[in-house]
Amino acid sequence: MSTANSAPERQSERHGRGASRLVAILANQQMVLVVVLIVLVAFFWSRNHLFISSSEIGNLLTDFSGLALLSVGEMYVIVSGGIDLSVGSAVAVSGILGAFAMQDMLNAHYPQVVVLLVGTVICALVGATVGAINALMITKARLAPFVATLVMLSAGAGLALVFTGGAPVGLDSTAIIFSASGVGPFSYPAIIIIVMVAILGLYLHASRYGRYTFAIGSNSFAARAAGINVQRHVASIYVLSGALAGLTGMFFYLRLGSGAPTSGQDAELTAIAAVVIGGSSLFGGSGRMSGTVLGAFVLTVVTDGLIFINIQPTWNQVVVGAFIFFAAALQALRLSSGGLARLLRPASTSEESTGGR
Amino acid sequence: MADERVPALEVRGINKYYGGVHALSDVSFRAYAGEIVGLVGDNGAGKSTLIKVISGAHEPDTGEIYVDGQRHHWRSPLEAIEAGIETLYQDSGLAPDLTIGSNVFLGREKMRRGLLGRLGFVDQRAMEREALEDLKKVGISVPLSKRTVAELSGGQRQAVAIGRAISWARKVILLDEPTNNLGARQAIEVLDVMRSAREQGLAVIFISHTLPHVLEVTDRIVVMRLGRVVRDAPTSGFTAENLLATITGLDELRPPPTPTA
Secondary structure (H helix, E strand, O other), rough: OOOOOOOHHHHHHHHHHHHHHHHHHHOOHHHHHHHHHHHHHHHHHHHOHOOOOOOHHHHHHHHHHHHHHEEEEEEEEHHOOOOOOOOOHHHHHHHHHHHHHHHHHHHHOOOOHHHHHHOOOOOHHHHHHHHHHHHHHHHOOOOHHHHHHHHHHHHHHHHHHHOOOOOOEEHHHHHHHHHHOOEEEEHHHHHHHHHHHHHHHHHHHHHHHHHHHHHHOHHHHHHHHOOOOHHHHHHHHHHHHHHHHHHHHHHHHHHHOOOOOOOOOOOHHHHHHHHHHOOOOOOOOOOOOOHHHHHHHHHHHHHHHHHHHOOHHHHHHHHHHHHHHHHHHHHHHHHHHHHHHHHHHHHHHHHOOOOOO | HHHHOOEEEEEEEEEEEEEEEEEEEEEEEEEEEEEEEEEEEOOOOOOOHHHHHHHOOOOOOOEEEOOOOOOEEOOHHHHHHHHOOOEEOOOOOOOOOOOOHHHHHHOOOOOHHHHHHHHOOOOHHHHHHHHHHHHHHHOOOOOOOEHHHHHOOHHHHHHHHHHHHHOOOOOOOEEEEEOHHHOOOOOOOHHHEEEEHHHHHEEEEOOOHHHHHHHHOOOOOEEEEEEEEEEEEEEEHHHHHHHHHHHHHHHOOOOOOOOOO
């Protein structure tokens, strides 16, 4: 590595680079995802040509945006080295409480726009509250994120049933119309969410907040030693994830025109799947937002496509499971082929110097 | 003696109790700018406790800390950092998934100018560039082809960690076992980096069990035993044998009667 080093060193560098390029092509999860996506779309289209029609593309984009928003929040959590199992329940609870409030406002004849805006804020706040409870359990009571958010998954799902008695809340046709109209194939909710996802992705990769999130997931001790307030940062991530789940609750309210206790059921699993399929490490510290977005898109195509070719939607979870398996296998391959590349390199590089003058 | 100069770091009469254990008793020593001070002692001698007190991780029960003659009383590592003291803990390490630039600037990111900066966006390109310059200044060159710290060898990682500490330190740098787990060649390069930190006018405090390294690189050695400073003398006055004897306490035992011829 010092400048004075001569031919053998350079040769080994070239060797290493060649091997790592091979690894990169083999194990670039996003590249693989794009190929999978094309194959899936072609397959569903060959079975039912209506799969590529303007109405279905619009549907697909709207479905995708809901999952994408949830997955983005989940990704922040996973990159920080945590996990949030409560987002599905947060979707349900916030959608229901938002729906109650919006029903009251509609009955009081508030203008529709005001109702939807206030409803959005309420959903976000309810979701953020769920996240804040997670944060308290994790940073103050020192529970493992898995346990703390499992508590909220269970409690939230229970509360959703308690609040509603199992029946959807309200029937808001304006909401349905709003979510079905838009620009070209993009519905209004899809446009808003896609812009949000782009901003949140940029923020994760280019802001100080995002940098700290990666650092904590990578080595929280080093982050603390560097003067980062790790507890506070982790707490804020769970609040963010909860707030985004709350907004996803509003999204489901718009699609269904009501707050349903079944909204967001199992959504945490799909969101985690999107993040993992997108190439993020479940151990934290690594991942690309573009991968998560692609992962969410692939899962949406699978879910919608299965319906399109008349396969029981109950099979959906099985297919998602298969995708998680292949994503995990790909990650394992990447790790082991990285190891393989190291082994292939001549010994001189593996004993690289510390950095002389 | 250099006693007329103001020491970069001076600790006076530090006492620290853990429950009934007197971990540090009346510890005093000085480190001047442009000097490498070795801090040695057996396990349990109090080195690590002393480091934690100086770096702000623990508060002493009594005693005073001076930086450039100014008395400080800090309650957190951040306050020690702000006073110009950087610490490389034995096992803190780096964030392996982050780039070298992100690691060097971790906690002190360079922000973009204008609105983007105010919105919290970092200037990644500037950080990568300046990190490599900063590292080069202390004699560390890192291959440009390596993006994240995870791609570096163990020795290179340690070099980046030390380089990070040195490039941020304004007055004092505490290195706790920086040559641990390194091969012989990498360890020697770490010693070189310490020398270049000395040339830059930092006070370097080097904690190590590897006595040959201590004898090779330090100007002065402070020996601790059972929470006390038992010897504080120029390195030239030590040999491997009497240093070991001072550390273990053998020097205080009466030498065995030499058989008369």
